[in-house]
Amino acid sequence: MAIPPPPSVPPGSPPGQVPATASSPGGGAPPALHAASLRRAFGPMVAVADASLALAPGSVTALVGPNGSGKTTLLLMLAGLLTPDAGEIRVHGMTYAEHGPDARRRVGWMPDTFGTWDSLTCTEVLTTFGAAYRLPAEVARERALGLLQTVHLAEYATAPAHVLSRGQKQRLGMARALIHAPGVLLLDEPASGLDPRSRVDLRRLVRSLADSGVAVLVSSHVLVELDEMVDDAVFINRGATVVGSPAPAMARWRLTTLDAAALTSWASSVNLPLAADPDEAPVLPGAPSAGTFVVSLPDESQAAALLRDAVRAGVPISRMSPAGGRLEQTYLAMETDRR
């Protein structure tokens, strides 16, 4: 997917004014965004208790957590739109307290719901934000038109933004977040309200932005979708980030057979612990003996061996697939609470 090139006049401050970024502990590329021990309360409600994360340039990181776990509050602080009660945020080495405008110009923010003004056209929404980031008018206009094409809204360029559907507004919100070619992109539930085609487009756009060096943090509760686009994950529970790996030691597989009795008797003969699938669809009238089961296996070669042995033993397996993605499995394995 084509992304308009960065503005010819870079929105950030000239080289030399940017303070040196602390090197990462491992000696690799310094993070584009680094947050340590963030906390934010609203009265007695502690929305974010202790959150830390680092975003590498050119990577996509998932922000995963149940409803009310503090994702939006954390993203607002990272975007410089909400002041933390404690902790530190550095964007390319700069803090919002010391280098507010310069730090903000390096961050693009897409809220979970993008409100628009009734009177502005889609192009004007984008050029207005371009002006706020001090892009020259011509540069802002050129980028606005390019980005409207990127998010497939070119035909609405002169239409009032309020006529857009929810999904189209989300896409305009994405274009808005990119108007100043930020090096860090923060997306809060970007896929909500998008149709399947637009979700695929979003994934491709996020991936191509990362390939061009942007550090992306994306929150979503649709874990399977995130699984396909992220390199890394940060889990958050009750306002605290949790160290977790998106690849669990044991992966769950879903097995469907045309003959449940044959599968269960073979499984017990080889000591394979099978569990009935809790999400199993009702058995179809035409296949009364069919059944779906879940099994945990340490790796893919074990999964391949299981399939080979079951088929050799004459068990009619009609389907075998991972039961949920890596993120979903890690998420379910964590002690998380909704609130």
Ligand SMILES: Nc1ncnc2c1ncn2[C@@H]1O[C@H](COP(=O)(O)OP(=O)(O)O)[C@@H](O)[C@H]1O
């Ligand atoms: N402005 C606010 N005033 C009071 N409580 C808030 C405010 N914003 C968020 N909260 C509370 O903080 C918690 C975390 O909210 P939020 O960051 O929106 O979570 P998430 O995005 O993960 O669903 C929730 O319990 C929410 O009700």
Ligand SMILES: [Mg+2]
């Ligand atoms: Mg939220």
